[in-house]
Amino acid sequence: xxxxxxxxxxxxxxxxxxxxxxxxxxxxxxxxxxxxxxxxxxxxxxxxxxxxxxxxxxxxxxxxxxxxxxxxxxxxxxxxxxxxxxxxxxxxxxxxxxxxxxxxxxxxxxxxxxxxxxxxxxxxxxxxxxxxxxxxxxxxxxxxxxxxxxxxxxxxxxxxxxxxxxxxxxxxxxxxxxxxxxxxxxxxxxxxxxxxxxxxxxxxxxxxxxxxxxxxxxxxxxxxxxxxxxxxxxxxxxxxxxxxxxxxxxxxxxxxxxxxxxxxxxxxxxxxxxxxxxxxxxxxxxxxxxxxxxxxxxxxxxxxxxxxxxxxxxxxxxxxxxxxxxxxxxxxxxxxxxxxxxxxxxxxxxxxxxxxxxxxxxxxxxxxxxxxxxxxxxxxxxxxxxxxxxxxxxxxxxxxxxxxxxxxxxxxxxxxxxxxxxxxxxxxxxxxxxxxxxxxxxxxxxxxxxxxxxxxxxxxxxxxxxxxxxxxxxxxxxxxxxxxxxxxxxxxxxxxxxxxxxxxxxxxxxxxxx
Numbered sequence: 001x002x003x004x005x006x007x008x009x010x011x012x013x014x015x016x017x018x019x020x021x022x023x024x025x026x027x028x029x030x031x032x033x034x035x036x037x038x039x040x041x042x043x044x045x046x047x048x049x050x051x052x053x054x055x056x057x058x059x060x061x062x063x064x065x066x067x068x069x070x071x072x073x074x075x076x077x078x079x080x081x082x083x084x085x086x087x088x089x090x091x092x093x094x095x096x097x098x099x100x101x102x103x104x105x106x107x108x109x110x111x112x113x114x115x116x117x118x119x120x121x122x123x124x125x126x127x128x129x130x131x132x133x134x135x136x137x138x139x140x141x142x143x144x145x146x147x148x149x150x151x152x153x154x155x156x157x158x159x160x161x162x163x164x165x166x167x168x169x170x171x172x173x174x175x176x177x178x179x180x181x182x183x184x185x186x187x188x189x190x191x192x193x194x195x196x197x198x199x200x201x202x203x204x205x206x207x208x209x210x211x212x213x214x215x216x217x218x219x220x221x222x223x224x225x226x227x228x229x230x231x232x233x234x235x236x237x238x239x240x241x242x243x244x245x246x247x248x249x250x251x252x253x254x255x256x257x258x259x260x261x262x263x264x265x266x267x268x269x270x271x272x273x274x275x276x277x278x279x280x281x282x283x284x285x286x287x288x289x290x291x292x293x294x295x296x297x298x299x300x301x302x303x304x305x306x307x308x309x310x311x312x313x314x315x316x317x318x319x320x321x322x323x324x325x326x327x328x329x330x331x332x333x334x335x336x337x338x339x340x341x342x343x344x345x346x347x348x349x350x351x352x353x354x355x356x357x358x359x360x361x362x363x364x365x366x367x368x369x370x371x372x373x374x375x376x377x378x379x380x381x382x383x384x385x386x387x388x389x390x391x392x393x394x395x396x397x398x399x400x401x402x403x404x405x406x407x408x409x410x411x412x413x414x415x416x417x418x419x420x421x422x423x424x425x426x427x428x429x430x431x432x433x434x435x436x437x438x439x440x441x442x443x444x445x446x447x448x449x450x451x452x453x454x455x456x457x458x459x460x461x462x463x464x465x466x467x468x469x470x471x472x473x474x475x476x477x478x479x480x481x482x483x484x485x486x487x488x489x490x491x492x493x494x495x496x497x498x499x500x501x502x503x504x505x506x507x508x509x510x511x512x513x514x
Contacts, residue, residue: 034239036232037212043410044228045220047403052124052221054117055407056135056235057341059216059246059415060209061111062189063182069196071156071189073209074108075149076202081106081115083144086133090144093130102127104134107339108187109330111249112415113210114341116404121222128227132234138206145199153194160186161509165272165456166354168263172512173274173454176261177348178252190513204242211243212236216414218407249346252278257503260453260467264460265509271361271457273353275368279445281326282347283416289429290441291326291349296395297380297388298324298351298371302336305391307384308351308371315485316475318364321354337399340408343415349446358458362466362473365453366495373448379439392430399423449498460506467499 065072081104082090097104102119115135119127160168171186178184185193217235219228255278281287299306301323304314308322327347332339351372356364380388400406400423409422418425457463466473474493481489 033233034236036229037215037217037235039232041216042228042232043216043218043407043414045218045403045406045410047220047222049221049403050121051403052119052121052223053219053403053407054131054231055218055341055404055411056115057216057218057408057411057415058113058210059111059214060113061109062185062187063110063249064205064209065182065185065189065193068193069189069201070185070193071152072193072197072201072205073113074188075145075152075194075197076205076210077106077108077113077115078148078152079140079144079202080134080138080206082148084139084141086129086137087139088130088133093134097127097130100127104131107341109342109344110183110187110328111246111344112341114408114411116407118404124223124227128231135210136234136237138203140199140202140206142199145197145202149194149197152188153191156186156188156191156194156513160188161512165265165268165270166274166352168509168512169272169274169454169456170350170352172261172263172456172507173276173350173452174348176259176452176454177255177276177278178346181252181346182249183252183344183346186513192514207240207242208244210238212239213243213245216411218411220403220407249344252346255450255452258449258451258453258498259503259505260455260464260499262460262464262504262506263454263456263509263512264458264506265456266458268456268458270355271358271455271463272355273361273365273368274350274454275353275372276348276350276452277446277450278346278348279326280347281445282345283327283343283412283418283422283426287441287445288326289426290433290438291445292426293385293388293392293430293433293438294375294380294442295324295326295349296392297384298375300391300395301325301329301331301338303395305388305395307375308353308368311371312353312364312367316477316481318360318367319354319356322352322368323354324351325349332405337401337405340405340412341415343412358463360475361455361457361463363475363489363493365455365467366473366497367492369448369451369497370492370495372446372451376442376446376448379442380435382435385435385438389430389433393427396423396427396430456509464504464506467497468501468504470496470499 062073084090100119100123104117106115117131175184281291299308299322312318312322326349328342328344330339330342353364353368400409413422472494475489
């Protein structure tokens with residue numbers, strides 16, 4: 001089902017009557033307040049479903065955090081989602097929404113912020129004022145601010161640094177790829193930035209970046225024209241004198257050498273590895289489909305279709321999962337599919353190795369780097385190309401199983417300026433690809449000699465020494481392995497990572513995102 005755009009505002013102009021007769025009626029006065037949200041910023045999906053879905057996306061995110069106030073966008077949005085609005089407390093709002101089985105949620109990314117809602121059409125009239133006031137009339141009380149900020153500091157220091165080694169490694173990788181760049185800190189901010197926020201900063205920031213010039217909305221379900229017009233009129237109220245248009249992010253600093261940053265976390269029981277390279281390929285780029293197929297060949301998220309998953313988990317039992325991504329990826333809840341509206345105008349290609357025992361880390365890192373280098377320099381074979389091409393064409397049809405996913409994809413199409421629905425276009429492009437096109441795109445965009453590596457590890461200094469010295473790192477198995485695997489292991493154990501001492505840095509975990 002494709003999205004259609006419906007005009008919600010119609011102006012009529014009449015000429016003066018030259019003939020005699022009754023005087024014409026005066027034109028209707030314009031509506032009070034700001035004009036409605038422009039029709040080109042509204043996406044409507046016709047659906048007979050009894051559930052109404054709303055999705056409001058702003059081209060704003062943590063990249064808009066002022067220097068020294070990293071986390072301002074996150075705390076602003078969290079205070080809207082979890083604070084009082086229109087004089088109604090969050091607790092009262094939750095109490096009112098519970099019997100409606102209604103949902104309001106949201107997330108902040110580097111360049112996109114989303115508020116979404118879901119409610120049965122029978123409850124829409126009672127529900128809508130809560131959603132509207134959350135967006136238009138947040139109270140930003142001191143008490144809500146202090147509570148939300150304290151939770152954000154805890155999420156950064158106790159959850160990300162203390163309990164989420166995989167997430168921490170991914171964020172450190174992005175700091176490496178985007179040093180000195182607005183993308184260089186997590187959405188939740190930095191410890192110092194969060195402590196430098198004040199409640200008065202929130203309304204000013206909302207008016208500056210969560211406003212009409214950065215806004216697009218999407219609606220699905222059986223709603224009438226009157227509600228559509230009211231929604232557009234209300235969302236037009238997010239025009240403020242402080243509203244700024246989105247600014248294109250700067251180009252990331254070029255990577256010149258391969259590097260490894262090791263976060264020293266003594267209590268870590270295993271080691272999380274994240275590898276990546278910045279790329280200038282977004283969904284609008286002609287090589288996007290080729291890089292997407294190549295990433296699926298290396299490792300499709302939570303499937304055994306990828307070569308890394310076969311080599312590392314299936315053949316050797318090294319770890320749980322080994323995946324690759326052609327763009328920034330966030331898992332949608334407990335599914336294996338990507339969350340929409342995490343788009344960026346500067347992207348990166350990444351590989352996740354999840355997780356590895358300390359004694360097997362050097363071997364696992366060598367194996368992953370070897371596979372990436374062989375993929376780029378030797379290319380994908382014709383048989384593997386045809387296999388993964390069939391897989392991607394069929395598997396990606398599962399990426400839009402819910403209305404919120406479909407609305408999110410439509411908003412991303414507008415964000416990137418795509419012509420046509422994302423999944424339809426991508427699958428058609430994948431079917432049209434040739435092996436030579438994919439292999440050529442790999443060589444154009446991925447340079448393994450500039451690969452960036454982030455590891456969260458216990459005894460990181462010892463691992464750093466091993467990486468620099470480059471001595472063989474043979475692996476020992478608890479059970480017998482076929483001769484062909486053991487023969488390949490001997491080559492992997494001595495595979496050069498080409499890391500010199502200045503390219504390897506050890507960082508204490510408590511200093512990350514301070």
